[in-house]
Amino acid sequence: MSITAITIKDNEKYLRQISANVDLNDPNLLNDINVLAEYCQENDVMAMAAVQLGIPKRLVYIKNTNLDIINKIQKNEDVENYANYNEARVLINPVIYERWGLTDYWEACASCLDFVGHVKRPYKIVVEYFDLGGKKHRDTFEGFESTVLSHEMDHLEGILHMDIADEVLEMPPEERKILRQSHPYNIVSKTGKYEELLKNSH
Numbered sequence: 001m002s003i004t005a006i007t008i009k010d011n012e013k014y015l016r017q018i019s020a021n022v023d024l025n026d027p028n029l030l031n032d033i034n035v036l037a038e039y040c041q042e043n044d045v046m047a048m049a050a051v052q053l054g055i056p057k058r059l060v061y062i063k064n065t066n067l068d069i070i071n072k073i074q075k076n077e078d079v080e081n082y083a084n085y086n087e088a089r090v091l092i093n094p095v096i097y098e099r100w101g102l103t104d105y106w107e108a109c110a111s112c113l114d115f116v117g118h119v120k121r122p123y124k125i126v127v128e129y130f131d132l133g134g135k136k137h138r139d140t141f142e143g144f145e146s147t148v149l150s151h152e153m154d155h156l157e158g159i160l161h162m163d164i165a166d167e168v169l170e171m172p173p174e175e176r177k178i179l180r181q182s183h184p185y186n187i188v189s190k191t192g193k194y195e196e197l198l199k200n201s202h
């Protein structure tokens, strides 16, 4: 049976919950990650938070945050090489400690139907998380990775991209591709405190 994502139409209240911290000894953890992996393998997504698949735990699966490859897939170039591109990274209990710079992008979400939102995100984030082996990491995620990961981490707080977008449009995926070609991922600043840059951008 294929897995489907919970949408704002099915159960918005479910998506609004705050996901629970993962116990690294949770006997269901491997199964939860397999559900995420299977969904991401079968669907055209960049990443996914577990709550979107009915698992309200602080788990994020990153499939593809490489903008060059995403653009190739969207233009149907090199399909045989990249159609199933999958970084397959799992972040357990991720926490953002620093946010730098400012970017904007027309984001979409498997849980938000055809609603795309113009969202301002940090260019760079410093994140602590655990891997499946229970090892703690402190990594810097830069550029488009920062946008994708920030979007997923908002899901863990019950926040959707539409909530923080400065503009929301409803359009089918084909139109979204065209919009992203004319309005691609945009770096406003690579440095400076995100919160201050965001405040001054209004």
Ligand SMILES: [Zn+2]
Pocket: 108, 109, 110, 111, 151, 152, 155
């Ligand atoms: Zn989403």
